[in-house]
Amino acid sequence: MSTPLTVDIWSDIACPWCYIGKRKFEAGLAALPDADDVVVTYRSFELSPDTPLDFEGSAVDFLSEHKGIPADQVEAMLGQVTEIARSVGLSYDFAAVRQTKTLVAHEALHHAKAHGRQLELVERLLAAYFEEGRHLGRAEEVADLAAEVGLDRDDVLRALETHEHADAVQADIAQARAYGITGVPFFVIDGRYGISGAQNPEVFTAALEQVRAERAGVAS
Template structure:
């Protein structure tokens, strides 16, 4: 049986480009699978906090956060979010930045590690991104995260216990350390078969090209990820 290609994806649930990148990569997987020479693909998500100093309960809008955090004029932020909304719409996502509740994402990342252990990481990743960007849900509070965990089939009591204990915080830190070792400074970042790195929410054709390259020389020894930056 053909061994799957492993794709490791560093992302943050508070990253609008990460959701767009997810959709574009999913489109690429469909094309790759239809190519005939495709191999199965195994996906694992890894933690990355874009703004680790964000409070759990940020008092303000997304415009307030970006204007303060990045030092950008408010008018420029509003324009940027409008453009991001249009990009998201182009891949079928209905972003609502007015409803978005900016928060610290550490607990969400801990929950994703918990979901991985139960084979539901992909389902939870999709649910968290939709909850954050489309539904305006608060993803920094344990109660809200437990509710979303239950929606994808995780045991609510077990999820709560993991989040309250903080036992998976070291796993989040390990992911971030690995990102630093790869030289990752922004997300999304895709590492294909441990050898090829793709930075950013690239168009599907870029992902297909990298997947095909990885499939063609999958028997070569893995080396340090090489970046393809847009």
Template sequence: MTDAIKIDVWSDIACPWCYIGKRNLENGLAAASIDEDAPVVEVTYHSFELSPDTPVDFEGDELDYLSTHKGISREQAQSMIDRVTGVAAQSGLDYRYDLLKHTNTVKAHELLHFAKAHGRQLELAERLMSAYFVEGRHLGRTDVLVELAAEAGLDADAAREALESRQYLSEVRADQKQAAAYGINGVPFFVIDGKYGVSGAQPPEAFAQIARQVWTEHRAVEATADEDAERVTAEV
């Protein structure tokens, strides 16, 4: 069987373009999945903190955050929010910045590693991003994260224990170290098969094209391996 394409995604649950990129990736892979020879893909999410110095309970709304941390006016911040909200809507996402609670995301990243260890990372990534951008949930609080973990099919008690013990913090730091090694300084960032890098929330069509191209490369490698095996058998 041909090896699956491995797509490693560096993102932050508090990054609006990351949720858009996630949805566009999913839609692009869905389009490629109806091909006669459909690509087989494995997606893994990795930790990237856009604002590691953000307090758990940030005082103010997103306009306050952008204006104070990015050094721009509230008018410019509102323009940025309006733009990303419009782009999100084109991907089927209803961003609610009037509800959004800006917070530190390191615990959410730890929870994603816990979910990965229990085979539910994709489900949790979707649940966290929806909770943050659409529902206005406070993702810096352990109780909220545990509730969302349960909604994603994970054991609530085990999730709480993992968060309180900081069991997966080292995995978060390892992801960040790998991002630095790759030279990633913005997210979303997609690494395909460990050799191709794609930056930003590309449209679904781009992801479908990438998947098909890399799958063709996988098939070519498989065909070459089969030919080599047949040659060895014939020589024997």
């Protein structure tokens, strides 16, 4: 039995390009023959670690105040991102987005990974953040969403309140730093090849096919 081909995705649930990139990667993966041998793992990355838990204001306010971008430029940028998201089937609602520190969400994703539900939870959290205006800095709300994908709510809440997976989150962040990752999404294929950003599906398909061919060459 061959060793599965791995894809590690550094991502943040507060990153609009990460959700878009997820959709494009999934399309690229779906075009790959025999994609069942590809194991996908989401890794933690904090885009804005200085974000307060309860930011009072809109996404426009946050980017204007914290990033020093003029409000009119922010509005134009978010409008463009919303259109790109729509092109891959996503309905972003930046007016409803609750800016917050994302460590709790990352800890929940590690908990979900340990229980075989990470891919389901990352999808649920991204939808909750960008399309539903949910507050993902609150452990109770994250636990509610985790329960929706089949995890035990009380166990998730316990893990979040005790920060059971805090070290795993920091290990991901440290690995990103070691790789030189400064922005997300960032895809690492087979621990060897990196792809930065929300690339078109065919980029992912070609990269996966190349790694698979190289493996076959080594094996032969």
